[in-house]
Amino acid sequence: MLRVVFDTSVYIAAFITHGIPKQVLDLARGRNKKIQLLASVEIMNELGQKLREKFFWPERRIKETIKAITHIAEIIQPQHS
Numbered sequence: 001m002l003r004v005v006f007d008t009s010v011y012i013a014a015f016i017t018h019g020i021p022k023q024v025l026d027l028a029r030g031r032n033k034k035i036q037l038l039a040s041v042e043i044m045n046e047l048g049q050k051l052r053e054k055f056f057w058p059e060r061r062i063k064e065t066i067k068a069i070t071h072i073a074e075i076i077q078p079q080h081s
Contacts, residue, residue: 003036004028005076008046012055015065029072039073 004024006014014021028037044066051057051065 001036003038005038008043008050011047012050037073038076039069040076040078
């Protein structure tokens with residue numbers, strides 16, 4: 001299984017377009033679990049901020065989106081050096 005970490009721009013592209021980022025996100029959600037999505041609290045916070053400030057998403061939609069991501073992703077704590 002391939003383990004991937006999306007940055008904020010990839011999540012945004014997945015939600016705005018129907019291109020490769022969305023296809024990869026769909027693979028992470030799929031039954032076969034060919035991809036294990038990894039995420040961090042920091043990435044989720046940044047995603048919420050960008051969706052709010054740049055795309056004017058309502059707070060409820062942001063919370064639902066982040067909840068959906070954290071439901072399929074393994075939340076990790078990045079190791080800072």
